[in-house]
Amino acid sequence: MKNLIQKPVSILIQAFFATTLITGIAQAGGERDPLLASLIVDNLEISNQENNPTAWAASAWVGKDWHKLYLKSEGESVQGKTESENQLLYSRPIEKFWDLQLGLAYDTTPEANQTWAAIGLQGLAPYFFETNALLLANSDGLGIRLESEYEALFTQKLILTPSIALSAYSFDNEKMGKGSGLSNLNIGLRLRYEITRKFAPYIGLTYNQFFGTTADYVKAEGGKEQETSLVAGVRFWF
Amino acid sequence: MKTNIQNTQLSRRQFVKGVTVASTAAALGTQIPRALANNEFISNNTEKFYPRQSLLSGTEFDLTIAEKRVNITGKTRVATLVNGSLPAPTLVFREGDTVTLRVKNELDVDSSIHWHGLILPTNMDGVPGFSFNGIKPGETYTYQFTIQQTGTYWYHSHSAYQEQTGVYGAIVILPKESEPAQSDYDYVVQLSDWSDTAPETIYANLKKMGDFYNIGQRTVGDFFNEVSEMGFAKAWENRKMWNTMKMTDRDLSDVSGATYTYLMNGLSPNAHWRAQIESGKKVRLRFINAAAMTFFDVRIPGLKMTVIAADGNLIQPVEVDEFRIGVAETYDVIVEPDSKQTSYAIFAQSIDRTGYAIGSLTTDANQIAETPEMDPLPILTMTDMGMDHGDMEGMRHAGHDMGSMNNNSMDHSGHDMGSMNNNSMDRSGHDMNSMNNHSDGHSDHNAPMAHETPDYSHALAMEKMKMGMDVSDVDHSKHSHNAQAMNVDLDSAVIPMDMNPQLPQMEVPRKEGPQIDMRAMGAKYRLDDPGVGLRNNGRRVLTYADLKNLYPTRHEPKPSKELVLHLTGNMERYMWSIDGIPFDEAPPLKFEYGERIRITFINDTMMNHPMHLHGVWSDLETGDENHIPRKHTIVVQPGAKISYRVTMDARGDWAFHCHMLYHMMGMFRRVQIR
Numbered sequence: 064m065k066n067l068i069q070k071p072v073s074i075l076i077q078a079f080f081a082t083t084l085i086t087g088i089a090q091a092g093g094e095r096d097p098l099l100a101s102l103i104v105d106n107l108e109i110s111n112q113e114n115n116p117t118a119w120a121a122s123a124w125v126g127k128d129w130h131k132l133y134l135k136s137e138g139e140s141v142q143g144k145t146e147s148e149n150q151l152l153y154s155r156p157i158e159k160f161w162d163l164q165l166g167l168a169y170d171t172t173p174e175a176n177q178t179w180a181a182i183g184l185q186g187l188a189p190y191f192f193e194t195n196a197l198l199l200a201n202s203d204g205l206g207i208r209l210e211s212e213y214e215a216l217f218t219q220k221l222i223l224t225p226s227i228a229l230s231a232y233s234f235d236n237e238k239m240g241k242g243s244g245l246s247n248l249n250i251g252l253r254l255r256y257e258i259t260r261k262f263a264p265y266i267g268l269t270y271n272q273f274f275g276t277t278a279d280y281v282k283a284e285g286g287k288e289q290e291t292s293l294v295a296g297v298r299f300w301f
Numbered sequence: 302m303k304t305n306i307q308n309t310q311l312s313r314r315q316f317v318k319g320v321t322v323a324s325t326a327a328a329l330g331t332q333i334p335r336a337l338a339n340n341e342f343i344s345n346n347t348e349k350f351y352p353r354q355s356l357l358s359g360t361e362f363d364l365t366i367a368e369k370r371v372n373i374t375g376k377t378r379v380a381t382l383v384n385g386s387l388p389a390p391t392l393v394f395r396e397g398d399t400v401t402l403r404v405k406n407e408l409d410v411d412s413s414i415h416w417h418g419l420i421l422p423t424n425m426d427g428v429p430g431f432s433f434n435g436i437k438p439g440e441t442y443t444y445q446f447t448i449q450q451t452g453t454y455w456y457h458s459h460s461a462y463q464e465q466t467g468v469y470g471a472i473v474i475l476p477k478e479s480e481p482a483q484s485d486y487d488y489v490v491q492l493s494d495w496s497d498t499a500p501e502t503i504y505a506n507l508k509k510m511g512d513f514y515n516i517g518q519r520t521v522g523d524f525f526n527e528v529s530e531m532g533f534a535k536a537w538e539n540r541k542m543w544n545t546m547k548m549t550d551r552d553l554s555d556v557s558g559a560t561y562t563y564l565m566n567g568l569s570p571n572a573h574w575r576a577q578i579e580s581g582k583k584v585r586l587r588f589i590n591a592a593a594m595t596f597f598d599v600r601i602p603g604l605k606m607t608v609i610a611a612d613g614n615l616i617q618p619v620e621v622d623e624f625r626i627g628v629a630e631t632y633d634v635i636v637e638p639d640s641k642q643t644s645y646a647i648f649a650q651s652i653d654r655t656g657y658a659i660g661s662l663t664t665d666a667n668q669i670a671e672t673p674e675m676d677p678l679p680i681l682t683m684t685d686m687g688m689d690h691g692d693m694e695g696m697r698h699a700g701h702d703m704g705s706m707n708n709n710s711m712d713h714s715g716h717d718m719g720s721m722n723n724n725s726m727d728r729s730g731h732d733m734n735s736m737n738n739h740s741d742g743h744s745d746h747n748a749p750m751a752h753e754t755p756d757y758s759h760a761l762a763m764e765k766m767k768m769g770m771d772v773s774d775v776d777h778s779k780h781s782h783n784a785q786a787m788n789v790d791l792d793s794a795v796i797p798m799d800m801n802p803q804l805p806q807m808e809v810p811r812k813e814g815p816q817i818d819m820r821a822m823g824a825k826y827r828l829d830d831p832g833v834g835l836r837n838n839g840r841r842v843l844t845y846a847d848l849k850n851l852y853p854t855r856h857e858p859k860p861s862k863e864l865v866l867h868l869t870g871n872m873e874r875y876m877w878s879i880d881g882i883p884f885d886e887a888p889p890l891k892f893e894y895g896e897r898i899r900i901t902f903i904n905d906t907m908m909n910h911p912m913h914l915h916g917v918w919s920d921l922e923t924g925d926e927n928h929i930p931r932k933h934t935i936v937v938q939p940g941a942k943i944s945y946r947v948t949m950d951a952r953g954d955w956a957f958h959c960h961m962l963y964h965m966m967g968m969f970r971r972v973q974i975r
Contacts, residue, residue, distance in 0.1 A: 090435065156816075217521055
């Protein structure tokens with residue numbers, strides 16, 4: 064299992080650096096396409112649910128205009144028990160507002176983990192919906208995850224972000240707590256204040272709903288099929 | 302004319318945030334010494350000299366580029382300066398002189414100086430990688446060339462981002478003979494943008510977030526205002542086009558007052574540059590836009606400005622209230638302060654209204670003019686995207702356009718060849734403009750997005766109609782006797798230009814892809830369009846259609862080939878290119894020595910791009926074959942088309958690029974003239 068991950072990852076990284084690190088000579092002006100890196104923590108928050116779970120959603124990338132390597136992670140941690148979904152993706156622009164992303168996904172729960180091959184689209188849908196769609200596949204079956212969010216500016220600094228996330232799977236995986244069919248819907252509404260462009264505290268409301276077999280797994284673990292939470296956190300990037 | 306300017310005693314507090322201004326006397330501007338009859342320069346006019354705005358004249362110059370600490374905003378930053386001065390010393394040359402400039406690089410990286418707009422040999426042009434390898438750290442490069450022109454120009458580094466961090470200065474070239482435009486006072490007004498953030502960081506921020514510095518974005522409130530103004534359905538319909546294209550109508554300036562402090566002659570609004578004036582005396586102001594990324598809209602409330610030169614070259618004087626100056630352009634204006642005010646503000650707002658540079662023309666250095674209010678945030682229209690909303694190319698002479706043509710032909714019904722004399726010809730050019738402004742008004746019934754759509758091609762077509770002739774009829778050979786017969790002053794005659802000549806097209810590679818986020822499908826000539834934010838603002842605003850060479854140009858050869866280039870980009874990804882191909886992936890543009898080329902740009906982006914071709918002049922097509930203005934930097938408006946002619950009369954490799962500092966790495970071509 065470990066080899067299965069390591070080999071493609073190392074190929075991915077090698078291919079990436081081969082295409083990216085050849086730095087152009089900037090003679091007549093600045094360097095057009097410098098190697099850049101960014102860390103974007105969209106959410107880092109605490110909720111008012113029992114034991115105040117903390118949650119995060121973040122991505123980091125390194126690369127240039129045409130080739131980027133992304134590491135994305137989101138998850139929740141409560142009383143030392145952590146669940147997360149992570150991806151390592153090679154990203155390439157394929158359309159003016161869309162990037163095609165290819166790589167591996169790696170999900171963890173306190174009990175187990177699972178690896179997927181991942182293919183995704185990241186970009187801007189009409190009406191400025193920042194959108195992420197990820198199709199997952201492994202020997203057990205398929206999964207799909209969709210996320211979209213919108214930014215409504217009340218002022219240049221006070222920004223409301225409604226968001227929606229959906230996930231569905233083609234099979235039951237009890238250890239991972241994910242059942243077949245529509246698995247989860249998460250709706251968020253976060254109001255942030257950009258103290259600087261790169262740092263903004265926020266408060267928000269989230270609504271989470273599990274469906275079908277997934278809901279059964281969650282309830283068996285003592286979780287709630289649906290819950291509405293008050294959250295507070297920070298968004299930052301650099 | 303009503304004015305809201307009052308003189309205010311300069312308060313101590315206004316100085317505190319400013320740079321290193323020691324005394325009010327020190328802030329008085331540096332006058333350009335005028336050549337005397339005996340060809341000596343006045344050099345002892347020291348009381349009017351501003352110490353940090355040093356001035357060098359003669360034929361031998363020593364310039365040293367080095368790092369120096371500056372404090373523009375209250376924070377200390379390291380700038381790259383020439384001779385420790387921000388801006389760099391103003392260089393005063395004299396036409397016909399051979400000048401020697403020894404430029405020493407004391408930075409620890411390569412540097413260079415490019416003499417912007419000067420006609421000189423390619424190895425003196427100062428662009429690294431173009432017959433010159435840059436100036437290595439510690440080395441001195443000796444530039445030597447003969448001055449073949451007169452007017453206002455500037456110089457700047459062409460290495461990395463040194464232009465942003467202070468390597469820019471003015472060049473004033475005095476004529477060998479007497480100056481046709483006489484003035485009592487003569488000042489350089491150099492506009493620029495300063496950031497405490499390193500340029501590499503600014504560029505990285507833009508790459509990570511294209512709208513990083515946009516602090517005038519649409520808000521929910523804007524939409525509700527539109528709903529209450531025009532109803533939900535129309536407001537929603539209005540947004541729909543932008544939303545489905547994923548473009549924003551607030552995309553005016555990539556880098557804004559969020560990080561920039563706008564400077565006039567190196568001074569922030571707090572430090573406030575001042576120049577001495579006297580009531581009833583003529584003042585020449587040599588405006589230079591030395592900014593990295595900022596277009597300025599310039600006016601002097603209370604005074605008319607008579608524009609006498611563009612990019613160094615004399616034009617027929619045109620009186621305006623305001624002008625927009627693109628990055629790297631220069632305009633010379635004459636103002637005549639009267640006794641109504643003792644000080645006047647020179648007010649230069651950034652195109653996106655996020656800040657301004659300001660200075661005062663004042664009879665008393667202790668008095669500065671009151672700061673005018675900034676104009677409202679300009680909103681881009683579908684015109685600025687080159688979308689004409691059903692008014693497509695080829696269809697545009699139908700419908701309401703006919704109406705406006707009729708108006709015009711009534712105005713000029715008396716206009717036949719017989720009445721073609723100096724004065725009426727002159728006026729017709731002006732009438733065209735004002736007429737066109739009116740036509741803005743009654744195109745309103747069209748979609749609201751197109752309501753700001755002036756179309757210069759109408760004017761051209763109309764001009765042709767009323768003259769009842771085409772360009773060839775005014776060929777000078779025919780005219781030698783015709784002119785006499787009709788009593789025509791040919792030098793001042795307007796000769797309509799064919800704006801759609803059928804010329805052999807030069808082939809260039811083009812590439813589609815994610816690096817291009819829009820196409821200006823209905824791009825038009827918009828020479829009489831003052832640009833977004835200046836349309837119908839109640840002021841007389843200079844447009845390119847106003848630029849008429851002071852000297853007749855009808856004898857100049859016609860272009861033999863056309864090169865059409867599309868300015869392309871993706872704002873969100875912050876990628877810029879020409880025809881979808883960035884500089885480092887594009888083959889050179891090759892020309893034969895001596896050939897005259899028509900270059901047409903189509904701007905497939907929502908930004909203004911000031912295109913600068915080194916080494917040779919860019920002769921702008923404004924519709925008048927007889928007064929083609931000569932420029933070095935041509936602004937291509939968003940979604941617009943523009944053409945100019947270039948005689949390839951300088952052998953060598955030349956840089957050809959957008960002068961926006963963070964666009965140029967992509968929007969760049971090598972021109973080879975063999």
